[in-house]
Amino acid sequence: MLSQALNTISYEILPFKNAEESVLAHVPRTIALTIITTAARGLAPTLDLAQRLAGHGYSVSPHLAARLVKDERQLTDIVAQLRDAEVDGIFVIAGDVAEPAGRFPDALSLLEVLEATGHHFRRIGIAGYPEGHGGISQELIDRAIELKARYATHVVTQLCFHADTTTAWARQLKARGIELPIRVGLPGAVNRQKLVRISAGLGLGQSARFLKKQKSLLWRFFLPGGYSPNRLFERLAPRIPEPDNNLRGFHLFTFNELQQTESWRRTMLARIGETSAVRR
Template sequence: MDHVTSVHQQQGVIQLPCLPYTLEITGKAIGEIVAAQQVIPQGTAINIAFLGNENHAQRIHAAKTIRDCGFEPVPIISSRRLLSVEDRDQLLSNLIKEAAPKRFLLVGGDPAQPAGPFQDSLSLLNSKIVESFGIRHVAITGYPEGHPKIDQKELWRCLKWKLDYLRQAECSVEITTQFGFDAQAIVRWIERLRSEGIDTPVRVGIPGPADAAKLLRFAKQFGVVASASIMRRYGLSLANLMRRSVADRYWEDLNALLLKQDLGQVYFHLYPFGGVAESVTWMNEQLRQRSS
């Protein structure tokens, strides 16, 4: 799990540096990146959420701001929120023109009914988005604890299809997982990846420090379901709404399991639910202690 510090080439595919962690922001909250830029490691890749209550102008502005601050913008493209092929092309063209992102994260998206022609990220890939825009680096989503609307068999089928497609397109690929609270489920999921010969780098979604009420709200929004035992272990209950130790304990549990075996390239993706500055400061300290 060493930090890859330079771009390298493997089997004809140019690989981006595998940064110790990436993080996420929304267009409306982009000011938090500007305010916290002194504590965010230079060159950090920052995913830009594709929310239904934001527009393309906000997404493009966020990407440009991230680039101007010295970080790497990673636009998330929500297939089911795109209105048309023309809408897709306009968004991608403007993102590339204004912020020159080196990688994109392609997802299906939340709407029950697609707003346009793309049912999911498979159909978006099949529309030749990678080839049309010269995209060389793509991240896709993994669901170690399952998906509320898609069964496990279909999740695995789609994951393998996307990996095969992107490799044939000579794209480097990372898997960014949904955040969760079950460290054992996450490690079992990575073990299965490796046992099936999938050596793709994995970024495990980490919820940053936040009170339990906020974590529960985001868990519901993201479709994350925690068992009763997990809820008790981390104090995720109505009786502990202001408890902020969830991140520390979860981090300890996850790392204890990861360090027991060699699971290849495993990194982290920070969901800064409690605010960017606090979450980044916390993550920097965790990684400092981990490497000491």
């Protein structure tokens, strides 16, 4: 099961300088990618990188931040742009900008219009929050995911460092009749200096929001020895096939540490292979 989870993993990347070169150098084309959108940079860098990586043969899903899309016309143009580039996946979020650029205040409103106007996407991801959201009540979060699930193909969770919390949340989702497969979001093999640089590169307002939402991540990065995804990965992987939840895989937030993250994945695969050989 660990081996399967490692071979079906997906990576999230940032549309920063040298991201394309880093992906080509270190990431196999069998690994699906998502590309985030930041308020400071807007949609254009995300869409541009998604098209270039799709041209290299990667399965790519750019983040569509609803609050950055002005209107139905712009949404239609984005869909056409991605269709022409053979990008057949998206990940729809509200986005962190304080005021919407137009008629889409949240992910649901964009998903509804996308469905009504038509699209070609085979994969539509939405966010899940095992530990809730700092700015939204749990009742609203629960209602929102029920409504968004009608238009989505899968869920990717935000960071949560407690395996039991993630599993319990997934069971509750299934009990409420939401049958979407869930990919558990984990930080990749990222060092603390990189995290600080990435945070600074997001821009002051965006960085403040990022740091506020990721307090537990920062705390763990400054523990003696830093952070490693091993422990959480090993605790959650055996729960993927359990019938009472819809946990189906992992999604690594790489912060563009692609060489280190891919090296971690291959090391884990080698370790599993060695363990299997000893058992035989």
